[in-house]
Amino acid sequence: MKRLAELQRELSAALRSPRPIWQDDGTRALADRVVRGQPRLSAARQLELYREQFFFRHLDAVAEDFPALVEALGWDAFEEVTTAYLAAHPPTSFSLRDLAARLPDFLEGRAAPAAVDLARLEWALVEAFDAADAPPIDAAKVTAAGDALDRATITLDASLTLLALGAPVHEVRERLAGGEATALPEARPTWLVVYRRELDLDWREVPPLAHAALSALSRGLPLSDALDEVAARCAPDELGTLEAEIGGWFRQWVADGWIRDVTLP
């Protein structure tokens, strides 16, 4: 099947080209060499139908996952940067779901920082949408752990993504849902948790210390080590806040389904 492999490799490259088949000597020659063509449609035009579909399909798929980014950038800028993304990162997964996994990183330096943040938020929503289901933790298990909870490792819900953003871009999604204009917001450090509750996607701003604690827990640190890590980075006036709030935060995380299990040593 060497001949078939070579044919498919050549056609694959031609169909992913941003230039129409007939505007490129190489792809036009390929079309004439392998595609039969017919009086109504030349070989190049036949191949071009598939090349156009490649871009229509993939632009639509990305736009569906990044509706606020499309609104914020405008379609032309979105199309330009996404076309460049497809050239730099051709699809390697059988599933369109994975298509834009690297788009937020790709946008770094190519779009405004707030647009990059918005892309990170929208990709986190894609991840949360079909993350693994898990039963809620039994609050009694947490209570029963007693002092041993300090040494427990905490399993966060698979849908959770912790985002440290330079602007409150979640407000853009909220305005879009309300049918309002979607200009990118002014810079303001924002700590966001994106998650799924039952089947519904949601996000919440959290204090930076809570974000840091969740981040440490997500890396597998036992609870006490996670809190020590956060405390070591705290400004002196924040230590009291951390001590006063962590119990309430933890109970809220359990209630919200952000914590799925505790594993005692």
Place this chain on the structure above:
Amino acid sequence: MPQRVPDLGVGVGLRVPHYRRVVDERPKVDWFECISENFMVDGGKPLHFLDAVRETYPVILHGVSMNLGGADPLDPAHLAKLKALVRRVEPAWASDHLCWSAGGGHHLHDLLPLPMTLEVARHVARRVRQVEDTLEVPFAIENVSSYMTFHDDELSEWEFVSEVVEAADCGLLLDVNNVFVSAFNHGFDARAYLDGVPHERVFQMHLAGHTDAGTHLLDTHDHPVRDEVWELYRHACRRVGRRATSIERDDHIPELEELLAEAEIVRRLRDEEAPR
């Protein structure tokens, strides 16, 4: 001897805008067809609704990106996920397309036509057998619509399809709209195509709408089934017999009622042309 699968009756493609209503209202339709890849996920809404629909209806899994005609090796991760889904859904059969969709390691997410040669038919048949052996459920391949043919072609499309399904010993998902579209685009007789495929291997038929672009037809799945395709379906029923048939709509998805109305037309035509 081809495998036997049940005539499930009249089905509709399950699409996101209809999930809630299908589960809540249990509309009058015999079965649903699901795009396999949309449910090869870890959790959340897709699997929740798939399980809920499965409680009431038979579900058939229809894939779009197995790359059966590709020269790249079949993707073991894809196969493993499909097998897990098959175990979850327990479909009467699963299907994918007679096409290639990835080359040189890159996916195109399209249903691209193959050079219609005996060598390629045997290559595809080997891969279909690999899928069948893995999934352990009856498996069918669907004829695709196409906008181009190759200098290398040495068989008619229906000869090519027949070679593959016979060599693979698999089922055929006969897409009547695709036959109509390709017949127009390539200037062959759609009825000769329907007459020429092995009828005993047809597990299922598909119906969908297309777009007339003047010089060619596009298989857009964004319109109701056109009158000419209904006529062709009548012919298919007469020649092939009574087979599970589903309506596909993938863009400009209308209210569920519109699809259910088309499903009722299918039911009537099946009864008229291929009575029990």
